[in-house]
Amino acid sequence: MPASFSRLRPSAARLTRWLVTLPPALFLVVFFLLPALIMAAASFREPGEFGGLAPLSEKGFTLEAYRFVGEDVIYAGILAKSFLVAGATTLLCLLLAYPLALLIARSPKRQRDLLVLLVILPFASNFLIRVYAWIIILGPLNLLYSTTAVIVGMVYVHLPFMILPLYTNLEKHDPALLEAAQDLGAGTWTRFWRVTWPLSLPGVFSGAVLVFIPVLGMFAVPELLGGTGDILIGNLIKEQFLDNRDWPLGATLSLGLTAAVLAVAGVSARLTRGRGAAA
Amino acid sequence: MALLELRNITRRFGNLEAVKDVSLDIEAGEFFTLLGPSGCGKTTILRMIAGFDEPDEGQLFLDGKALAGIPPERRPVHTVFQNYALFPHLTVSGNIAFPLEMAGKSGDEIKRRVNEALALVHLEDKGRAYPHELSGGQKQRVALARGLVNKPRLLLLDEPLGALDAKLRERMQGELIALQREVGVTFVFVTHAQQEALALSHRIAVMNAGRVEQTDVPEVLYSAPKNRFVADFIGTINLIDAAVVDAGPHGLRLAAAGLGEIAAPAHPEAAAGSRGALAIRPEHLRVTPDGGQASLKNHFVGTVREYLYLGDVTVYKVGLDNGVTLEALTTNAAPGKARFHEIGDRVCVEWRHDAGVFLPA
Numbered sequence: 001m002p003a004s005f006s007r008l009r010p011s012a013a014r015l016t017r018w019l020v021t022l023p024p025a026l027f028l029v030v031f032f033l034l035p036a037l038i039m040a041a042a043s044f045r046e047p048g049e050f051g052g053l054a055p056l057s058e059k060g061f062t063l064e065a066y067r068f069v070g071e072d073v074i075y076a077g078i079l080a081k082s083f084l085v086a087g088a089t090t091l092l093c094l095l096l097a098y099p100l101a102l103l104i105a106r107s108p109k110r111q112r113d114l115l116v117l118l119v120i121l122p123f124a125s126n127f128l129i130r131v132y133a134w135i136i137i138l139g140p141l142n143l144l145y146s147t148t149a150v151i152v153g154m155v156y157v158h159l160p161f162m163i164l165p166l167y168t169n170l171e172k173h174d175p176a177l178l179e180a181a182q183d184l185g186a187g188t189w190t191r192f193w194r195v196t197w198p199l200s201l202p203g204v205f206s207g208a209v210l211v212f213i214p215v216l217g218m219f220a221v222p223e224l225l226g227g228t229g230d231i232l233i234g235n236l237i238k239e240q241f242l243d244n245r246d247w248p249l250g251a252t253l254s255l256g257l258t259a260a261v262l263a264v265a266g267v268s269a270r271l272t273r274g275r276g277a278a279a
Numbered sequence: 280m281a282l283l284e285l286r287n288i289t290r291r292f293g294n295l296e297a298v299k300d301v302s303l304d305i306e307a308g309e310f311f312t313l314l315g316p317s318g319c320g321k322t323t324i325l326r327m328i329a330g331f332d333e334p335d336e337g338q339l340f341l342d343g344k345a346l347a348g349i350p351p352e353r354r355p356v357h358t359v360f361q362n363y364a365l366f367p368h369l370t371v372s373g374n375i376a377f378p379l380e381m382a383g384k385s386g387d388e389i390k391r392r393v394n395e396a397l398a399l400v401h402l403e404d405k406g407r408a409y410p411h412e413l414s415g416g417q418k419q420r421v422a423l424a425r426g427l428v429n430k431p432r433l434l435l436l437d438e439p440l441g442a443l444d445a446k447l448r449e450r451m452q453g454e455l456i457a458l459q460r461e462v463g464v465t466f467v468f469v470t471h472a473q474q475e476a477l478a479l480s481h482r483i484a485v486m487n488a489g490r491v492e493q494t495d496v497p498e499v500l501y502s503a504p505k506n507r508f509v510a511d512f513i514g515t516i517n518l519i520d521a522a523v524v525d526a527g528p529h530g531l532r533l534a535a536a537g538l539g540e541i542a543a544p545a546h547p548e549a550a551a552g553s554r555g556a557l558a559i560r561p562e563h564l565r566v567t568p569d570g571g572q573a574s575l576k577n578h579f580v581g582t583v584r585e586y587l588y589l590g591d592v593t594v595y596k597v598g599l600d601n602g603v604t605l606e607a608l609t610t611n612a613a614p615g616k617a618r619f620h621e622i623g624d625r626v627c628v629e630w631r632h633d634a635g636v637f638l639p640a
Contacts, residue, residue, distance in 0.1 A: 174362075174364065176360055176361075176362065176364040177364050177366060177367075179331060179351075179358075179360070179364065180358070180360055180364035180365075180366070181366075181377070182331075182350070182351045182352050183329055183330075183331075183351050183352070183356075183357055183358045184352075184357060184377055184378040184381055184425065184426075184429075185352050185353075185378055185381030185382055185429070186352055186377075186381050187352055190381065194377075195366060198368045199367070199368055
């Protein structure tokens with residue numbers, strides 16, 4: 001808690017805390033928690049004749065959508081492919097971002113802010129336009145509408161989300177530790193693998209989460225750059241709501257994705273926790 | 280042959296000459312200290328010995344072999360850094376094992392020597408702890424163990440006691456001396472704290488503005504400083520400007536403005552007519568009530584301006600009638616009474632004719 005709060009009387013401090021946290025809490029309840037509950041409820045109902053949901057009085061609750069997803073292997077296949085694409089994207093982002101983040105972190109202090117600005121500069125132009133631009137680049141290379149194109153687009157879009165947490169971590173490293181390692185006999189590579197890398201793991205994990213989770217649900221990039229076989233779980237969910245008008249199926253797939261994301265976030269939090277002290 | 284030789288080392292940073300023509304010989308087994316104010320070049324010298332910096336001119340030799348071009352990781356020299364630079368992601372044992380692993384020692388040997396090192400610094404029960412779980416003194420000991428475990432030819436210590444509080448620093452000084460005696464490794468210690476240097480070192484090089492002013496054992500530095508800088512930097516000293524009236528083989532006769540004649544020990548460079556200063560330590564001055572029988576050769580009357588009661592000793596600042604202020608130190612060894620003079624008292628300050636040292640201008 002900020003020090004300025006603690007100087008207030010306890011009752012006043014409690015009131016301040018409520019006033020500060022209430023608006024975002026209300027926002028999240030109305031626009032996140034309630035819709036999520038509606039989604040969960042929708043997954044147990046039947047689709048309406050012309051989209052939406054069938055009246056509860058006529059059809060009641062059913063496990064039809066779950067049965068449908070469970071019986072068709074194609075859904076599990078698409079989820080697995082989504083994980084694969086997200087995993088490949090995360091790994092490529094890490095490989096590209098790490099040297100860059102290290103370079104920025106070890107640049108003179110005055111240049112660092114400029115370099116960070118350059119990293120986030122792509123956000124200044126529209127996301128869709130940037131992905132469309134890749135069509136122009138990948139088309140002549142005969143790479144368009146392939147899984148490769150999807151991964152290229154995903155890496156391009158998400159690279160800053162890997163660079164920034166890595167940079168934030170690497171910038172805090174005490175250069176004296178590298179000198180100590182060198183003084184005690186470690187060469188360049190050993191210094192990296194024994195000091196820089198282990199100390200950067202919290203940054204690696206948070207970057208990985210920031211890339212992996214959005215990629216898992218992303219539908220715009222596969223739709224624009226992918227071929228017919230490159231449908232990912234995000235596209236599937238979008239299709240159920242907008243094209244097939246099967247809300248219960250869309251809601252079920254969406255819950256499945258949420259469960260997968262929570263599992264990933266949980267594992268990553270567990271991996272990071274033990275290293276909190278070292279960060 | 281000395282273990283480490285510095286031959287005419289000069290190091291420039293832009294227009295600044297951080298180290299100017301420094302030559303030093305450091306013997307095997309020595310506890311050698313580079314002492315000087317911040318910015319005097321002592322840390323630059325340390326970094327050149329470690330290999331993090333190279334001299335612009337001159338050469339360094341370790342065991343007679345030139346060090347130029349050998350990177351830090353291949354020099355048999357380890358450093359205890361100012362803020363210890365312990366690896367936060369490794370345990371105490373992991374930190375101490377690091378140099379052994381770098382040297383490619385076997386697992387069994389590493390285990391054995393880490394345990395020996397832990398015992399050496401009395402941290403047998405802390406092997407599994409992480410650095411952030413340790414106190415300042417414990418971190419200090421881990422850094423020492425890590426620096427010593429692979430038996431370097433030289434251990435460099437960069438103000439390692441600076442981050443500790445006064446009580447702990449005193450205890451660590453004692454431990455450092457004992458440790459160095461036990462392992463026999465040559466220590467090169469950098470500090471700006473003159474008392475620390477006097478307490479720890481076999482020999483001290485006093486540095487100022489990139490130059491070595493004087494290199495000697497602590498007793499000689501303290502009692503026979505070569506110039507004003509050394510005299511002033513080490514301990515407290517009174518400087519009385521004076522002209523040489525007569526220079527003989529058994530002593531000098533000096534004339535100080537307003538004081539008259541002072542008898543001082545002989546000095547080879549003092550010739551009649553030359554100028555300089557008499558440097559004399561506070562503990563060599565005796566303060567007695569005015570009007571008593573002065574028993575020593577040099578005696579002058581003045582007034583007590585200030586006193587500092589420090590427990591074991593009391594420091595009197597006495598303003599002599601010519602305007603010179605002298606600091607005199609009285610030990611409080613007599614039981615019961617600790618204050619002999621009050622502010623404003625007329626007193627006589629006296630010292631022996633063979634006390635102090637003449638510093639030519």
